Amino acid sequence: xxxxxxxxxxxxxxxxxxxxxxxxxxxxxxxxxxxxxxxxxxxxxxxxxxxxxxxxxxxxxxxxxxxxxxxxxxxxxxxxxxxxxxxxxxxxxxxxxxxxxxxxxxxxxxxxxxxxxxxxxxxxxxxxxxxxxxxxxxxxxx
Numbered sequence: 801x802x803x804x805x806x807x808x809x810x811x812x813x814x815x816x817x818x819x820x821x822x823x824x825x826x827x828x829x830x831x832x833x834x835x836x837x838x839x840x841x842x843x844x845x846x847x848x849x850x851x852x853x854x855x856x857x858x859x860x861x862x863x864x865x866x867x868x869x870x871x872x873x874x875x876x877x878x879x880x881x882x883x884x885x886x887x888x889x890x891x892x893x894x895x896x897x898x899x900x901x902x903x904x905x906x907x908x909x910x911x912x913x914x915x916x917x918x919x920x921x922x923x924x925x926x927x928x929x930x931x932x933x934x935x936x937x938x939x940x941x942x
Contacts, residue, residue, distance in 0.1 A: 803849050807840035814838075 814837025822830035843849050855861045 803853055804844045807844045807849060811837050811839075811841040814840075 815834060818830045818834035818837055821833055
């Protein structure tokens, strides 16, 4: 009974503010304020306020909300751990799938590209990276 009275008072105050806003020729804002002001009365008329007030004072309902929060927390943490593991696997060079699963098939079935097709030796690769950096620095005059 008290909740319904409070909701009605809030709605009446909101409609009053909407009327003052409309008087100032701000009709769009007045319509938005009136829409928000009608929500509390609508909640009372649908019976949602009684339902919520009945839920608030039951300990079993709060235990259920606690279990929902625990389930959500477990899901979020397991997803975060899984993503972190995948990130570490990528950084360390390991793949999350079988080694040959993502390799492109360029030739006949089962044929692997030779050493010349794979690229330069690993010792040459860092030198190439530094030469690119040096070229960029020279370009900018550094």
